[in-house]
Amino acid sequence: MSDREERVEALADQAPEATTKDTLIARIAHRTARVGVIGMGYVGLPLAVAFARAGFTVSGIDLDAAKCAEVNAGRSYITDVPSSDLAPLVQEGRLHATDDYGVLAEMDVVTICVPTPLGKAKDPDISYILRAAEALGQYVHTGMLVVLESTTYPGTTEEVLLPRLVRNGCQVGEDVFLAFSPERVDPGNTRYSTHNTPKVVGGVTPACLEVATALYSAAVEHVVPVSSPAVAEMTKILENTFRAVNIGLVNELAVICRSLDIDVWEVIRAASTKPFGFMPFYPGPGLGGHCIPIDPLYLTWKMRGMGMQTRFIELADRVNSSMPLYVVNRVAEALNDDAKPVRGSRILVLGVAYKADIDDLRESPALTIIDELRRRGARVTYNDPHIPTMRLGRDEVLESVQLTKDTLDWADCVLVHTAHSAYDWEWVARYARLVFDTRSVMWQVKGSARIVAL
Numbered sequence: 001m002s003d004r005e006e007r008v009e010a011l012a013d014q015a016p017e018a019t020t021k022d023t024l025i026a027r028i029a030h031r032t033a034r035v036g037v038i039g040m041g042y043v044g045l046p047l048a049v050a051f052a053r054a055g056f057t058v059s060g061i062d063l064d065a066a067k068c069a070e071v072n073a074g075r076s077y078i079t080d081v082p083s084s085d086l087a088p089l090v091q092e093g094r095l096h097a098t099d100d101y102g103v104l105a106e107m108d109v110v111t112i113c114v115p116t117p118l119g120k121a122k123d124p125d126i127s128y129i130l131r132a133a134e135a136l137g138q139y140v141h142t143g144m145l146v147v148l149e150s151t152t153y154p155g156t157t158e159e160v161l162l163p164r165l166v167r168n169g170c171q172v173g174e175d176v177f178l179a180f181s182p183e184r185v186d187p188g189n190t191r192y193s194t195h196n197t198p199k200v201v202g203g204v205t206p207a208c209l210e211v212a213t214a215l216y217s218a219a220v221e222h223v224v225p226v227s228s229p230a231v232a233e234m235t236k237i238l239e240n241t242f243r244a245v246n247i248g249l250v251n252e253l254a255v256i257c258r259s260l261d262i263d264v265w266e267v268i269r270a271a272s273t274k275p276f277g278f279m280p281f282y283p284g285p286g287l288g289g290h291c292i293p294i295d296p297l298y299l300t301w302k303m304r305g306m307g308m309q310t311r312f313i314e315l316a317d318r319v320n321s322s323m324p325l326y327v328v329n330r331v332a333e334a335l336n337d338d339a340k341p342v343r344g345s346r347i348l349v350l351g352v353a354y355k356a357d358i359d360d361l362r363e364s365p366a367l368t369i370i371d372e373l374r375r376r377g378a379r380v381t382y383n384d385p386h387i388p389t390m391r392l393g394r395d396e397v398l399e400s401v402q403l404t405k406d407t408l409d410w411a412d413c414v415l416v417h418t419a420h421s422a423y424d425w426e427w428v429a430r431y432a433r434l435v436f437d438t439r440s441v442m443w444q445v446k447g448s449a450r451i452v453a454l
């Protein structure tokens with residue numbers, strides 16, 4: 001008899017009249033429920049750690065065997081999860097990782113945290129969800145809760161996941177439970193982690209919501225139940241659309257202010273003194289990461305299929321996508337003022353991650369900026385304390401150069417792309433000749449460098 005069968009039998013002996021839902025909620029309350037997390041990346045690993053810390057025994061399932069080996073060695077590859085948090089959980093047997101889906105047969109709860117990128121035509125690529133669902137489908141059993149955490153368009157949980165998971169006469173809400181709970185983790189944020197960020201949850205039925213709420217209440221401080229998976233899916237899209245649109249607005253204002261010879265950063269600082277009704281957003285070299293540039297376009301695709309437009313999203317996408325090229329043109333102008341053409345100029349990019357203090361290069365505007373500068377004949381190097389190498393195109397790999405007086409002196413232009421806190425901007429301004437500052441890190445800095453702000 002397997003572990004699972006023994007546990008189910010023991011529970012049946014204890015409470016023969018209990019419903020499947022009650023039994024699962026009791027197992028969650030007693031932390032005897034086994035939790036599986038599919039996809040151990042930026043979202044899945046912190047979540048697995050949060051469940052393990054809450055007292056559950058957790059299995060991470062990832063197709064990447066190298067990641068599984070790192071987890072099982074107690075070594076974290078995610079900056080927000082220190083190895084000192086991970087290693088004791090692994091040693092105590094609370095958390096392990098595997099690339100074998102067979103382990104799901106033993107799970108009571110499974111969360112899905114796989115990527116949801118865009119395809120070439122900026123359409124949703126939900127193939128990772130489909131693959132995970134097909135594999136999980138073989139192991140779904142009575143008394144299992146499945147929660148999708150990957151960001152996606154409204155309707156995915158019920159239209160795509162439900163038919164793949166709940167088969168063979170099983171009833172959702174009675175035999176198996178299905179919910180959507182958007183992941184809100186903010187990599188690099190030292191104040192808010194998985195544990196203290198409120199968790200929105202929408203169940204396919206009230207019983208699904210009840211079980212999913214019981215699960216997250218065990219591991220996070222505050223759970224926000226909503227009436228359906230679609231509401232939870234749309235909540236995440238609203239949050240990220242809100243950011244994409246506001247960043248698009250302020251990026252456009254940055255371009256406008258430049259034409260009016262007004263310092264947009266000063267304008268934002270002044271507007272931020274208003275104690276109500278204003279929330280500052282900042283311009284920059286463009287959007288990056290696996291969320292803000294991508295998630296809103298999931299809704300665009302969905303609405304296009306219904307003959308409707310998402311005008312704010314599409315406009316923000318156009319403005320934000322134009323920023324890397326705008327930066328390249330402004331760098332060219334700054335070099336021109338020094339009587340230098342882009343071709344042959346030496347450019348040092350400081351920070352290539354899409355935002356400060358993280359090691360994530362996905363969708364980073366630095367990729368487009370470096371590519372375009374090189375296409376125009378510039379000699380480009382970069383430094384990033386969090387990203388030792390970066391791949392350009394298919395085959396080329398750039399290595400982060402050391403940041404020294406000599407490297408600063410070598411550069412005709414230092415392009416500040418990411419405001420990592422490890423950088424000493426005074427020191428950069430002292431030894432650089434020309435700094436193009438896309439993040440306004442130099443606004444109070446004194447030094448001999450000529451500073452040009454975005």
Ligand SMILES: NC(=O)c1ccc[n+]([C@@H]2O[C@H](COP(=O)([O-])OP(=O)(O)OC[C@H]3O[C@@H](n4cnc5c(N)ncnc54)[C@H](O)[C@@H]3O)[C@@H](O)[C@H]2O)c1
Nearest residue numbers: 039040041042043062063064113114115116132150151183
């Ligand atoms: N990164 C963020 O800041 C963030 C924040 C909120 C929400 N999200 C959302 O969370 C989801 C996951 O994003 P992420 O940043 O963690 O991605 P990630 O690429 O860091 O991690 C995904 C992991 O899933 C694994 N994987 C892919 N397909 C699999 C499969 N079929 N079975 C098992 N493992 C599989 C990959 O090997 C990878 O380790 C996405 O939908 C994303 O939009 C991400």
